[in-house]
Amino acid sequence: MSPTVVDVLILGAGAAGLCCAKTAGARGRRVLVLDHAPQPGRKILIAGGGKCNFTNRAVRREHYLSANPRFCVSALAQYSAADFVAWIEAHQIACEERTAGQLFTCHGAAQIVQALLHDCERAGVRIMLGTNLERIEQQADFVAHTAQGVIHAARVVVATGGLAYPQCGATALGYKLAAQFGLPIIATHPGLAPLRVREPERTHLAALSGIAVRAQLASARHAFCDELLFTHHGLSGPAALQVSSYWQPGQALMVNLLPDLDLARELALRRDAYMPLAQWLARHLPRRVAQTVCDLHALPIKPLAQFSRADMTRVVAALQHWQLTPEATLGYDLAEVTVGGVDTAAVSSKTMEARAVPGLFFAGEVLDVTGQLGGYNLQWAWSSGFVAGQHV
Ligand SMILES: Cc1cc2nc3c(=O)[nH]c(=O)nc-3n(C[C@H](O)[C@H](O)[C@H](O)COP(=O)(O)OP(=O)(O)OC[C@H]3O[C@@H](n4cnc5c(N)ncnc54)[C@H](O)[C@@H]3O)c2cc1C
Known part of the structure; x- marks a missing residue:
């Protein structure tokens, strides 16, 4: 079987991965998104009790936990809550504001996943679901081995999320890849947990x-x-x-x-x-x-x-x-997020690229950036995914 060759391989078809994919695809990059789950965006679908608290009117760095509290600032400015709301409106997704600036869909989170997939399709993004990554190595480019074949990519974006809610497909893959490429990890623990x-x-x-x-x-x-x-x-x-x-x-x-x-x-x-x-x-x-x-x-x-x-x-x-x-x-099984993750000191806040590994990017919850309750975690996924998509 001849290998698949793309410009950008995105690991994880969640909030950050899909936002990154549509952004990179719209820039003319050949993008492949790989996920082991049978369905994309599963956490988006269950977020906010199914109505998805997709962002917040007042997003500030004080709403995030990180060993480097300033890391999130650039991405949140490059793609803000207002930018995401504009995208929601462009897709005619009705939304409502609840307490403390929290924005929810009126008719369910599936509309957001459908809109992301629509944009991905329009940008020519390929999405491979139910696909396990066996290993990845860096030669002249990145070579990813899966049961379905080998993928060559000039850039890889790790958007595999954290450990919270394994029933939605969470694994430690992102941390393992970070360790493989020599990036440090800030110790993790369950967040937003009973x-x-x-x-x-x-x-x-x-x-x-x-x-x-x-x-x-x-x-x-x-x-x-x-x-x-x-x-x-x-x-x-x-x-x-x-x-x-x-x-x-x-x-x-x-x-x-x-x-x-x-x-x-x-x-x-x-x-x-x-x-x-x-x-x-x-x-x-x-x-x-x-x-x-x-x-x-x-x-x-x-x-x-x-x-x-x-x-x-x-x-x-x-x-x-x-x-x-x-x-x-009550642990990761019932936590909404993972606190800790890939140390942001090893990643550029302007591009999401690993400083010491050109071509390797991280986005979303896999990074040591954790939002408080109120739509901040998804906003981080959109913002960091967008920034990675702009720079791959
Ligand atoms: C019950 C619940 C409710 C929530 N509600 C909200 C809310 O209302 N508002 C809010 O802001 N945040 C909410 N969150 C948090 C938010 O959903 C996450 O922070 C956000 O989805 C993180 O996006 P991500 O793209 O980084 O990771 P994810 O959305 O988790 O996506 C990661 C993707 O990577 C894939 N993946 C993982 N491991 C592998 C592997 N080994 N091989 C291939 N693919 C892999 C997964 O299948 C998944 O599709 C909620 C979380 C939970 C659990």
Whole structure:
């Protein structure tokens, strides 16, 4: 079988790979996209509960975690959220803005995948699905070996994503290729992942499974105020997912279940109240949550009027400065992203090309750039994919 010869071989038909492919194809490059999955863009399809939170109105570098916080700036400027929104509008994909600038499709993520595939087809991009890469080596050009044959390419773009959600095709291929070509890796861990708490908290919180409250969760340096969902394992919902990306095993989180209330002042004003604490708290929290917090922290059950100053301090500590040390995240199986990845120090932020390996590019989540919740991860995939596509 004679080898396939292309200008650009893109590994991964996800968000970054497809955006890169349509960009490079539109520049006249002969592009082949290879993916082991049977379907392209599977994470795009499940993103945002199927509606795909494809970007955010306010994308800033502060929304990203990376050993080099400035790395993302150039790509996000070269292809911004406004550029992606313009592309969405050009494809007549209806979208809606939800809280905090988050943009979603109105009629489902499949429209975005279809539009990407449409642009790829128009640009003459070939997509090989269900194809495993056996090995790749660099001779005069890059030579990729697959069960379906050998591919020669002048440029290779690694857009194979991270380790999160292996049920959508995630593998460590990108990190293995980086290591093969001598690029360092920043240690990875699951991000935007639910948290499992220890006993005795786990049993108490499991009884609240399905109940959500507005709360603030803080790690040593980052605090998120959003919906907190109690689960059988402990904590989930946006506040827990956000803080999980910054959490290190062994660290305590600070939980504030009443972030919008001056609890110390309110308690002081209620010193004539003859109702028990849990009953009064039920004005501010779901009744079962109020009762569980009282039980868990063994808070006084006497009427508020009989509370000493020390009692009040304990109540404020339990509700607004609750130190909770999670046991673990629920791991890559349930994480939305991978924190860490290919060290950006080894990659040009202007082109996404590996500094020491001309012709080898990286784009998307495989790099050590991880967005917060809110459309930032897909925007990074679009931006870095576009930049790689412009420079291959
Ligand atoms: C449940 C869930 C919901 C999410 N929701 C959102 C959201 O609403 N908004 C947002 O911004 N982000 C969201 N994300 C994160 C976002 O989907 C990813 O950050 C983004 O898809 C990363 O794009 P990528 O192209 O780098 O990687 P991916 O989209 O993961 O694509 C990588 C591709 O490489 C292929 N691949 C992997 N290994 C191999 C191999 N060995 N051989 C060949 N091909 C391989 C995969 O099959 C895949 O097609 C969500 C993630 C999950 C899991």
